[in-house]
Each structure stands twice: as structure tokens, then as C-alpha cells.
Amino acid sequence: MPPRVVLVTGVSRYLGSRLAAALAAEPSVERVIGVDTVPPRPEALPQLGRTEFVRADIRNPLIAKVIATSEVDTVVHMNVIATPLGAGGRTAMKEINVIGTMQLLAACQKAPSVRKLVVKSTTAVYGSSPRDPALFTEDVEPRALPKSGYAKDAVEVEGYVRGFGRRRPDVTLSLLRFTNFIGGYIETPLTRYFSLPVVPTVLGFDPRIQLCHEDDGIEVLRRCTLEEHPGIFNVGGTGALLLSQAARRVGRPSVPVPAPLVNVVARVFRQAGLVDFSPEQMRYLEHGRMADVSRLAEELGWSPRTTAEAFEDFVDARASFRLFPTEAVRDVERRVLSLLTRSEEAVRA
């Protein structure tokens, strides 16, 4: 049964407003209610269409009233914030993430109209350590639980979501663990990282990274909202890119930083407002993380684009900043060859 009234938290942020727009374009959905503490950005307004906006803090019991009076049947929780900068400090971020989720779930539990809950989580809950299996499946026990920041918040949020699932077994629960987002428009710490003139890496490490294209992320959220897909799913592209390889693909030289200095360098970047990388993400820069995304593909009968394709889209959208464009490198190669050899065939091959 398609949802009638959908509530989307975190609607003023990029992915939230895009999902709300996608749901508003769906004729079967009667009402789309967006909730956030700040109004949506003006440029997002035209595509938001018939989305109704409620300025409310999910940490506030007011949210229960919204759910009850509008008889919300589907709640999409996208208000778990990854960066302290956007939230106004780590304390506020933690409060929004954890207390906000608790309040929202409490409100959902009390509302008999709620039949479906979709939660946007992250594969960061698996942590990142040298003792990890190459690919995390949804039911694997992480070897090293994240101890701080966004990842820890996400682990706690998932804990409360599980508790909610126990208390309201009648609610369809989709817990989506997204890998890092990338694409032509989205702004994340990772996109800012790859936009730096030189990409700092940890000396002696070259992690595997896995990416999810923003459009595919929205598509997965949309499908899980409109259709019934209960369970926990890793969401991301298949295949890996090495960090060094990704840096080469955007045409950025990478600068290895010795491990003892990494935190100092990260703090400098953070304070300069360049890249908001928290300490637990520094571990990601050492050991990386890959998740097995086959369960989602089986459930939906559809696959997001691969990590390489998603990254290609990001590179193309910002083509202006490629330092070594593939064509230029090819050209140099051809010239060197024709300079050194006499055989045309070698050049052509």
C-alpha cells in the first residue's frame, strides 16, 4: 500500500529536499510534510512543489503533535548530521542526532497512524580497522566500534531504531546504511576534500573507498518510502576505488602526511574551514571501508551505479579543475612515442 502522508525530517538539507521533491512529484502520495529547524534554501523551493514545510525541532515534543494531527503514516528520518560545522558545534550535533532521534521515535511510537519508518544511516557504523573483513555485510559484527563523532551517533541512532522496531513490530522498518555520497552537486566533506588543490593522504596507507551517487541515494530512499522493503541494507555502488586512484582521476596530486602529524593537519584544515574531517574519518583515510551491497540489489531488483561511475560523474561535473586531463596525458604519450620511435604502428597501439 503506497503511503498517504509522508513526513521527511531534515528537509532543508540537500538530500532531504531532493527526496521531498521526488515524493511530491509522486501522484499517489497525498501530502509531503517536511520538517527542519531552518527553512529550505530558496533555490530548492521551486522543485519542492507541494511539499508543506513545518518549522520544528525534532528535539521538541511539538513533532508528536505534527505527526498526530496530520495522521502521518510514513516517516523518513534523514536528520542525522555528519558534520559539526553545519549543526553549530559537536554538542549541538550530538543533541540533534541522538536526542532528536529519540524524540522522533517516541512520537512515532505513540502515533497509531505510523506504519513505516525509513532511516538514513551510514556504513560508518562498521568503523574502520585493519582487522575488518574486505566487505561488510549487514549482519557482520564490527571489530572496532566507532568511538566518536558522527559514526558513534549513527550507532546510537541505530540502537534506538532497533528498540523502536521491537516495541512497534507492526511498523515496516527500513534502515539504510549509505556509503559516502558523491555526485555533480552534493557538498560533503569528501567532495570538498577532492576539491582541494592537493589531496593530503596518510603516509603509507591507501584505503579503498566506496561511493554512492546522490541520484541513486535519492532513488533508494524514494523506493523504500513508496514500497515495502523491510530490513537493513547497505547502499552504495559496487566496486572500489583506491584513494590515490581517485585523486589521480580528479587530477589532483596527493601529498602523504606522516601518521603522527595527521591530526594536526586535519585540525588546520578544519579551522581554516576547508574540510571538516573529524578524527574518526582520519581512520577511514588509513583503512577505508567497503560494504557488500548485494542484498539491496536483490531486494530492489535494481543496482545503483558503480563507485567508479559515480566518481566519474563528480569529476565530469567539475571538469574545470582537472590538473591532468586524460586527453592531455594521452597527447603527451603520443608525442613522446613518436619522438622516440620510428614506427607509426607503435604510436597507434
Add this chain to the structure above:
Amino acid sequence: MPEARVIPLEPREGREARRATRAGAAPTVVPEPAAASTPPSDWERKLAGGLAFLRRRLTGDYVVDDFGFDADLTEHVLLPPLRPLYDTWFRVETRGLDHVPDVGGALIVANHSGTIPVDAMMASLALMDHHPAHRNLRLLGADLVFSLPITAPLARKSGNTLACTADAERLLSAGEVVGVFPEGFKGIGKPFSERYKLQRFGRGGFVSAALRTGTPIVPVSIVGAEEIYPLLGNSKTLARLLGLPYVPITPLFPLLGPLGLVPLPSKWIIEFGEPILTAHLGGAAAAEDPMLVFNLTDQVRETIQSTLYTLLMQRRSVFF
């Protein structure tokens, strides 16, 4: 200030002569468009290949798999320096390579020795260069390998992954040849006096991975690796300080410093034994039977140990 004058370091005649020979080495001395018909010579092909490789590296135009295996880098950069070691230094002799299937998964189980895992590299090279299907050996390594800087990405890029059941099963069901050294650090870091005595075989995790995926187990015996760095002592204090399982003291290391890292040129034999088939044993249910797992582990261990003794009897001397 007077300008610095460029002084040729070589008399002009010498340079001229060298240039002439270089020109002579080229296929034909026709720089005209007619050259289009000349096939590229060997070195030209190599040059083109090298440049293409550089271009791929510079633009990130290569593929790594989920485990971080970079086939392009392994083939062109990581394996070539090992070849002289394999061919001329250790003169590795392989036997029974036909016991490794051309397609599909197989689990290679071998004895581990030599202080530094040179035996792992030589076994990889044996399968890559001398097996008719040129198979990549995907080794399972200890977590220490993946926590150390430099070795961690190198290990992943050359196709290795963490020794855990999840990874082993994933690789085996993908039809890869997986290699494992169940003795681990106990084997590679054992004193010289205990050479060719197999240590305890872990907890038999490799057997259950093979059972669950129904892949054959190929017992492999490696002779020669024990003598490359005879481990006379182990600086336990230093090892504890550095967080390493052992710090080797060999006849040449640390006495000769970096020179002590040159392995002794022992003569190697790698024998791939008769595969132990597991497909008929009942898959996942069989893996849940600890008795069967223990028995199979023992069978593999006994096979390797007895083959080692046979090979040692046949060996004329350590170095020839």
C-alpha cells in the same frame, strides 16, 4: 660574472659512435612516411607499453577489485623484481602444478617459513608464471600486515586480504585461488633448529571455508625457504617494544645491517600435492562438524609434513 661553459664529459668521437650504434639498432633507417609499414621493434613495443602504463597510473585509469587487488600494478611493478630472485637466486623448481585447477576456486595450504614471507611471494610467482592458466594467488595475511603502513596497501594491491572466514569464502566462491599459511607467525618465526617441523595449524578455519564453498584443498610443501634467513635468536624485548611477533637475529642480521637482508641462495622446491576434494562432503553442514574439520586439518598437515620429509631426502644439499 663569466658564464659557465658546458664541457662535454665524453670525447665527441665516443658520443658519435654510440649514437651510430643506437641508430643501427633501429629496424630501418627510413624516417619517411614509408616507416608506417615497418612493424614496431621489440623495444619500441616495450616503450609503448611502458608509456601506456605510466599514462594509466597518472590518470587513475585502472581497476582494483573489492579487496583492493590492483592487477595492473602487480603485473608491471610488483612481480618483475621478484623474477630474478625466483629464477636465478633460489632456482625454484615446481612440481605438480597441474593439481591446481585452470578455472574455479582452490585453496592452497602451505608450510610457512623464512622469517620474511618470501615463500608467499615465490608461491604467487610460481602460479602466475608457470601455471598454464597464469593464476593469481590470493593470499590470506595476518592482521598485523594490514595495520602497518606501507605493507598494508602493498599487501592489498598485490591481491592479499585479511585471513578471516568471510574473505576466504568470498574469494573461493568467486572462483579465485586462495593461499593460506595456517602456521602463521609460529611457522615463519620459528628458530632454525626447528626447521621443516610444522607448527600447530591454527583453528582449522581454512578447512571450514573450503568445506562451505566446496573447493578442493591443495597441500603445498615448500623446501628451501627455511634456509634463506636462518633464525638463530629472537630479541623478545625489542619485539614487545615494537609490537611485533618477533625480531629476528640471523647470522647476517643485524650484524651486517641492511646487507644482512640479502637472503641466502638456497635451492627451492615447491611441490603442489594431490588435491583433497571437499565438494562431496556436504557443504555448510560439514563445516559445522568439528570432528570432520579437525580430521581434514590433520590430513592436510600430515600430507605437507610427509612431503617435506620426502623432498628433504631427495635434496642433495641446501644450496644445490
